[in-house]
Amino acid sequence: MADSVIAYIRTGSLLSNLSSKQRPLTGFRLSRGDSVGLQRRSWKNHSHGVHCSVSPNQAQSPVVAETTPAVDGNVVKSECYGVFCTTYNLQADEKTKSWKKLIRIVVSGAAGMISNHLLFKLASGEVFGYDQPICLRLLGSERSLQALEGVAMELEDSLFPLLREVSIGIDSYEVFQGVDWALLIGAKPRGPGVERAALLDINGQIFADQGKALNAVASKNVKVMVVGNPCNTNALICLKNAPNIPAKNFHALTRLDENRAKCQIALKAGVFYDKVSNMTIWGNHSTTQVPDFLNSKIDGVPVKEVISDTKWLEEEFTQMVQNRGGVLIKKWGRSSAASTAVSIVDAIKSLITPTPPGDWFSSGVLTDGNPYGISDDIVFSMPCRSNGDGDYEFVDHVKFDDYLWNKIKKTEAELLAEKRCVGHLTGEGNAYCDLPGDTMLPGEQ
Numbered sequence: 239m240a241d242s243v244i245a246y247i248r249t250g251s252l253l254s255n256l257s258s259k260q261r262p263l264t265g266f267r268l269s270r271g272d273s274v275g276l277q278r279r280s281w282k283n284h285s286h287g288v289h290c291s292v293s294p295n296q297a298q299s300p301v302v303a304e305t306t307p308a309v310d311g312n313v314v315k316s317e318c319y320g321v322f323c324t325t326y327n328l329q330a331d332e333k334t335k336s337w338k339k340l341i342r343i344v345v346s347g348a349a350g351m352i353s354n355h356l357l358f359k360l361a362s363g364e365v366f367g368y369d370q371p372i373c374l375r376l377l378g379s380e381r382s383l384q385a386l387e388g389v390a391m392e393l394e395d396s397l398f399p400l401l402r403e404v405s406i407g408i409d410s411y412e413v414f415q416g417v418d419w420a421l422l423i424g425a426k427p428r429g430p431g432v433e434r435a436a437l438l439d440i441n442g443q444i445f446a447d448q449g450k451a452l453n454a455v456a457s458k459n460v461k462v463m464v465v466g467n468p469c470n471t472n473a474l475i476c477l478k479n480a481p482n483i484p485a486k487n488f489h490a491l492t493r494l495d496e497n498r499a500k501c502q503i504a505l506k507a508g509v510f511y512d513k514v515s516n517m518t519i520w521g522n523h524s525t526t527q528v529p530d531f532l533n534s535k536i537d538g539v540p541v542k543e544v545i546s547d548t549k550w551l552e553e554e555f556t557q558m559v560q561n562r563g564g565v566l567i568k569k570w571g572r573s574s575a576a577s578t579a580v581s582i583v584d585a586i587k588s589l590i591t592p593t594p595p596g597d598w599f600s601s602g603v604l605t606d607g608n609p610y611g612i613s614d615d616i617v618f619s620m621p622c623r624s625n626g627d628g629d630y631e632f633v634d635h636v637k638f639d640d641y642l643w644n645k646i647k648k649t650e651a652e653l654l655a656e657k658r659c660v661g662h663l664t665g666e667g668n669a670y671c672d673l674p675g676d677t678m679l680p681g682e683q
């Protein structure tokens with residue numbers, strides 16, 4: 239551990255000695271090579287800038303040595319690391335050819351609380367499968383650079399066999415190079431005295447910049463999951479700034495709300511939550527969101543046939559889901575992090591595995607072409623299905639009644655107002671902010 243820390247300091251100081259032209263990646267990269275457990279620790283000269291990795295533990299005698307050009311043109315040695323060289327038969331491993339192509343995943347706000355849960359799930363294989371090698375790119379800022387190193391060290395120390403590369407950086411144009419998934423979590427939290435319009439502007443700017451960077455350098459089929467709040471409008475801003483990426487590839491996370499709604503329905507019905515299906519969250523990830531008890535089911539039976547207490551459904555249940563985040567913050571002193579990470583995993587899995595027949599999942603997606611009559615050109619949570627290829631389609635045959643439709647109109651109005659407020663970031667021209675005063679992010683109450 240001590241060696242590792244020293245190595246970080248050493249590489250950090252080498253980086254700081256380089257001119258900014260020589261130092262396009264602010265941060266450094268830890269690489270495990272392409273075979274299980276092989277931990278190469280080297281300076282590497284990659285096509286997109288310099289990646290610096292941790293020096294080998296000098297006390298260990300290296301088993302394999304190879305040469306890699308260093309940034310200054312000199313040649314330095316890179317070595318596999320002690321026990322990793324001896325415990326795996328790398329040639330045999332390569333012969334099996336059972337590994338899938340590496341996927342590259344960016345997590346922004348990587349030093350934050352949600353990421354602290356999510357990164358370890360991604361690295362473990364539980365999200366993309368236990369035969370899927372992973373590259374993790376941790377995106378942070380000057381503020382969090384030290385903390386990002388700490389996260390990277392913990393990832394190292396976890397010895398995840400599928401985790402082949404870890405890099406940290408603060409320049410989205412470098413970190414987004416060729417990425418397949420962008421999980422955009424980093425955003426400024428709303429503090430006391432910060433107007434909602436100001437938060438939309440501050441965070442919107444982050445997502446406008448990240449949209450531009452994704453557009454320029456990410457895989458053209460990158461899937462983008464926006465978590466940082468206000469996530470619907472941030473996702474809209476992001477996709478508007480990335481015209482070369484299909485707009486369908488952008489999602490705002492409302493899966494946590496869906497999970498919360500399922501749990502409350504299960505509690506009321508006295509069943510375990512695996513019995514609750516077809517739960518839609520409509521609209522904004524805010525206190526106007528609409529958990530849909532009209533179309534959801536308990537053990538295949540419409541919720542309203544199992545729970546006859548309509549007053550509870552319309553009032554208590556709905557408000558409980560809308561306010562769940564805020565209530566948790568009051569108790570915990572911080573916002574939902576572990577359950578948010580779990581819901582991000584659920585949301586990704588819903589896109590990469592076929593949706594069970596008859597069921598659906600909620601995601602905040604662009605409304606264009608929706609069959610429900612919701613205004614075009616906003617990011618709105620709706621019921622979706624996937625055949626497991628990363629894409630989704632809208633669900634047909636959803637019922638509406640006056641109660642549900644009126645609630646949907648309220649959350650739609652809020653999102654249209656948010657959109658007007660960020661016109662300067664979506665390319666629509668001037669912004670005009672007339673946000674309804676009575677609605678909040680889940681954590682704001």
Ligand SMILES: NC(=O)C1=CN([C@@H]2O[C@H](COP(=O)(O)OP(=O)(O)OC[C@H]3O[C@@H](n4cnc5c(N)ncnc54)[C@H](OP(=O)(O)O)[C@@H]3O)[C@@H](O)[C@H]2O)C=CC1
Pocket residue numbers: 347348349350351352353377378379380381382423424425426427444464465466467468469490491492493494495523573574575578681
């Ligand atoms: N959609 C959903 O269901 C949910 C969304 N959220 C949202 O997810 C986001 C992250 O939550 P969480 O991980 O708990 O938050 P943390 O505060 O723990 O981490 C957030 C990260 O955001 C980064 N950040 C980016 N820009 C700024 C800025 N201008 N000022 C301060 N920090 C900034 C910080 O990293 P760095 O310094 O590296 O930039 C920080 O590490 C929040 O916006 C939260 O509201 C939370 C729960 C549920």
Ligand SMILES: O=C([O-])CC(=O)C(=O)O
Pocket residue numbers: 467494562563564573574679680681682
């Ligand atoms: O407002 C927040 O940061 C918390 C949040 O989104 C939630 O718990 O749903």
